[in-house]
Amino acid sequence: MRISLYFLLGLVFGVVLLQSQVVSWYRIYEMFRFEAFHMYGVIGSAVIVGVLGLQLMKRSQMRDADGEPIALADKAPSIPRYLVGGIIFGLGWGLVGACPGPIFALLGAGYSTLLLVLIGALGGTLLYGVLRDRLPH
Amino acid sequence: MTTLDQLWPWYVAGPLIAMVMLSLVYLGKSFGLSQNLQTMCSLGGAARWSDYFKIERSSRWWNLVFAFGILAGATLASEFIGLPTVIDLSPSTASSLAGAGISPGDGLMPEELFGRKSWQSPLTMLLLLGGGLLIGFGARYAGGCTSGHAIMGLSNLQWPSLVAVIGFFIGGLIVTHLVLPSLLPIISDAAL
Structure with missing residues (x-):
């Protein structure tokens, strides 16, 4: 039963991603040229609502659907990992204008060429897995 | 009158995305898609090459289902709601694209x-x-x-x-x- 909720939430997210055009290569290009507010508005308002929502959930000591306290793990502290990994990700994001969520969305919207991006991303993940012990974290 | 097939404004899209994220937190999960890449590699047998892919797959199914939902949602949107026929780009973005031989269709x-x-x-x-x-x-x-x-x-x-x-x-x-x-x-x- 629970599994259908994840599907439903994905469905909502997929519709929003498409109708707000944040999956569009053009919108990403426009964002990195600082020529439109749209993308900043989407991410910014999501974060503002997100911060308020999470704070409210934590401060009210709300419990999750299973009755467990809401505990989100802190990200492990590191600079090189997030900065270098982030820059590499950004190079790809700028180039193909898609990140993991939108890859699925664009495939669903009928862009078969995103299969190449997905295959590339799986290759990159594999490469990371193999090289992981040799990278600064 | 705004209809569903127009570009959804940022102040609608952003809060909706936040609601999806908060719903996942309420369900005891966290919001993120790239974990699926690791899971998919693991399903493909990548554990042969790195311990990074030796994961508890049963804890990852929800995220693959979520990703599949995104795919289905996008199909739904493009088939039944319809996309704005013209991407309304800022004039300077459009002219730089034209200069590079890209014509927004x-x-x-x-x-x-x-x-x-x-x-x-x-x-x-x-x-x-x-x-x-x-x-x-x-x-x-x-x-x-x-x-x-x-x-x-x-x-x-x-x-x-x-x-x-x-x-x-x-x-x-x-x-x-x-x-x-x-x-x-x-x-x-x-x-x-």
């Missing part, structure tokens, strides 16, 4: 890069594979993507996520301003 993505014809252009295919490689490697190295860091991490006031988002932007700015201006004309020529 009636789709979300430039045909020159993502159209079916790209399957016949080794150069474009290589570009899409290479871009994907950077996305996959970078997202797993940084431990998250736009969803996991920019939305989930920043919402949870995680400074590492801010570092990652700054990295995303450094990378994106380098490509957009230093690489694409010379790369796009080559790609659009190849698409002719």
Whole structure:
């Protein structure tokens, strides 16, 4: 039963991603040229609502659907990992204008060429897995 | 009168995305998609090459289902709601694209890069594979993507996520301003 909720939430997210055009290569290009507010508005308002929502959930000591306290793990502290990994990700994001969520969305919207991006991303993940012990974290 | 097939404004889209994220937190999960890449590699047998892929798969199914939901939602949107026929870009963005030989048509993505014809252009295919490689490697190295860091991490006031988002932007700015201006004309020529 629970599994259908994840599907439903994905469905909502997929519709929003498409109708707000944040999956569009053009919108990403426009964002990195600082020529439109749209993308900043989407991410910014999501974060503002997100911060308020999470704070409210934590401060009210709300419990999750299973009755467990809401505990989100802190990200492990590191600079090189997030900065270098982030820059590499950004190079790809700028180039193909898609990140993991939108890859699925664009495939669903009928862009078969995103299969190449997905295959590339799986290759990159594999490469990371193999090289992981040799990278600064 | 705004209808569903018009561009959804940022103040509708952003809060809806936040609600999806908060719902996942309520269900005891966290919001992020790039974990699926690791799971998919693991399903493909990548544990042979690295312990990174020795994971408890049963804890990951929900996220693959979520990703499949995204795919289905996008199909639903494009088939039944319909997309705005014209991407309304800022004039300066549009003119820089025109200069690079990219002509925004009636789709979300430039045909020159993502159209079916790209399957016949080794150069474009290589570009899409290479871009994907950077996305996959970078997202797993940084431990998250736009969803996991920019939305989930920043919402949870995680400074590492801010570092990652700054990295995303450094990378994106380098490509957009230093690489694409010379790369796009080559790609659009190849698409002719």
